Amino acid sequence: MQQSAERSHTSPHIIIPVVIIIISSAVGNLSQTAMNAMFGGIAADFDLSMALGQWVTTLYMLVIGITVPAVTYLMRKFALKNLILISLWLFLAGCLVDIFTPNFAILLVGRVLQAISAGILMPMMMSVIMTSFPPNKRATVMGIAGIALGFAPNIGPTIGGYLVTASGWRSLFVILAAVMVVLILVAFIFIKPGPRVHREASLDVLSLVLSALGFGFLLLGFSNASDTSSSLVSIWLPLVVGAVALVVFIRRQNRIDHPLINMRIFKSSQFTVGFWASNLLYASFMGITLIVPLFVENVWGGTSIEAGVALLPGTIVALFVNPLAGILTDKIGVRPVTIFFGLSLTIGSISMTFISAETPFWLILLLQGIRAIGVSGLISPLTSWSMEELPGDLMTDASSFSTAIRQAIASMGTALMVLLVTVGAQFFASVTFGFQLALALSGLFALAVLTLILARVR
Numbered sequence: 001m002q003q004s005a006e007r008s009h010t011s012p013h014i015i016i017p018v019v020i021i022i023i024s025s026a027v028g029n030l031s032q033t034a035m036n037a038m039f040g041g042i043a044a045d046f047d048l049s050m051a052l053g054q055w056v057t058t059l060y061m062l063v064i065g066i067t068v069p070a071v072t073y074l075m076r077k078f079a080l081k082n083l084i085l086i087s088l089w090l091f092l093a094g095c096l097v098d099i100f101t102p103n104f105a106i107l108l109v110g111r112v113l114q115a116i117s118a119g120i121l122m123p124m125m126m127s128v129i130m131t132s133f134p135p136n137k138r139a140t141v142m143g144i145a146g147i148a149l150g151f152a153p154n155i156g157p158t159i160g161g162y163l164v165t166a167s168g169w170r171s172l173f174v175i176l177a178a179v180m181v182v183l184i185l186v187a188f189i190f191i192k193p194g195p196r197v198h199r200e201a202s203l204d205v206l207s208l209v210l211s212a213l214g215f216g217f218l219l220l221g222f223s224n225a226s227d228t229s230s231s232l233v234s235i236w237l238p239l240v241v242g243a244v245a246l247v248v249f250i251r252r253q254n255r256i257d258h259p260l261i262n263m264r265i266f267k268s269s270q271f272t273v274g275f276w277a278s279n280l281l282y283a284s285f286m287g288i289t290l291i292v293p294l295f296v297e298n299v300w301g302g303t304s305i306e307a308g309v310a311l312l313p314g315t316i317v318a319l320f321v322n323p324l325a326g327i328l329t330d331k332i333g334v335r336p337v338t339i340f341f342g343l344s345l346t347i348g349s350i351s352m353t354f355i356s357a358e359t360p361f362w363l364i365l366l367l368q369g370i371r372a373i374g375v376s377g378l379i380s381p382l383t384s385w386s387m388e389e390l391p392g393d394l395m396t397d398a399s400s401f402s403t404a405i406r407q408a409i410a411s412m413g414t415a416l417m418v419l420l421v422t423v424g425a426q427f428f429a430s431v432t433f434g435f436q437l438a439l440a441l442s443g444l445f446a447l448a449v450l451t452l453i454l455a456r457v458r
Contacts, residue, residue, distance in 0.1 A: 018128055024180075085188065204260055218246065281382065284349060
């Protein structure tokens with residue numbers, strides 16, 4: 001009993017770094033989606049087309065995908081305090097560049113610096129939580145961290161839309177820079193330095209290049225696929241190059257002595273199940289953040305304000321359900337929690353397949369809210385459960401690879417939904433049917449998540 005009590009005790013020296021990482025990850029995710037509402041202001045200021053202006057988020061996503069696989073090496077090479085400070089300084093530098101940028105090219109440089117920071121922080125957050133907290137607290141802490149994964153990106157477009165109207169798009173970076181300054185000061189003062197040790201970490205450069213090509217080109221291909229004006233070559237060529245590079249990368253990791261990401265993570269059947277369930281979850285819900293606002297404006301006939309409000313229930317729900325799901329997982333176990341929220345996700349997603357221009361707005365809000373309860377309630381339990389069997393030295397490998405793949409899968413799901421909207425409009429002469437096809441695909445992904453939970457999550 002005494003040993004159990006000691007394991008349940010969590011030192012402030014552990015809590016402070018985790019809180020800083022969670023907040024900074026939330027800032028990174030918020031900045032990614034906030035820019036979606038700022039394309040117009042940026043394009044107007046620099047006299048750009050909207051397609052070119054969207055590179056502020058496309059490039060951000062690509063750089064995150066390229067950076068994430070290197071986090072395993074970085075966490076072995078640098079002490080935790082140093083790596084946190086490096087990440088925060090990179091994000092602050094990116095914000096300062098974007099505040100004073102004279103042109104669009106320099107703006108993209110700032111976004112690259114911010115994306116490198118976000119790419120380090122997201123997998124580091126999961127790894128630190130899983131290695132620093134006792135098993136009976138991991139899901140709870142991961143649930144709180146889920147706010148960074150769920151609430152922050154959902155509230156981003158609302159904040160971005162308000163700021164671009166009220167004070168201009170540069171004001172976002174002023175606010176983010178101020179947050180970073182505070183976090184840097186807190187990290188510098190309160191994070192206890194680790195013991196001075198000689199850190200040995202081998203970097204396989206070829207693996208790094210292959211991962212950059214694999215994840216980078218996959219994300220680029222899926223991003224192009226979600227742009228209806230893209231040519232087939234600009235879609236399929238990056239996808240083929242990315243897929244081949246990723247296959248070669250994985251094969252190489254199994255053959256070299258010092259892999260960039262240790263593929264022994266897949267020897268755990270629990271991790272493998274959680275990995276695929278989480279991927280299906282992200283495929284189901286990320287595209288919805290684009291499809292539902294477009295549906296409200298283009299089919300239902302709503303205003304841009306109503307389009308934003310359509311996602312508001314999910315945003316509010318994520319703030320409360322994420323930590324609640326983590327607490328419940330630690331109290332009663334992962335299976336009942338994931339079954340309940342899996343049912344919520346599936347019922348909400350499949351029901352939304354049948355919405356049309358005649359559907360009352362309150363019903364759209366209700367169904368989206370039910371979906372959002374499922375999404376928010378599944379993220380942290382699936383993540384913590386999938387990793388709890390792994391040894392500590394593989395936690396960073398698991399979090400890095402999972403984060404990188406989820407980025408690609410989320411882009412794939414979004415691209416497929418946009419494609420189905422186009423198919424409905426062009427081949428069936430019905431925009432409504434196209435949106436219903438896209439929502440049906442989200443429902444199929446949700447049903448696959450629930451099926452996997454019922455069959456394998458114990």
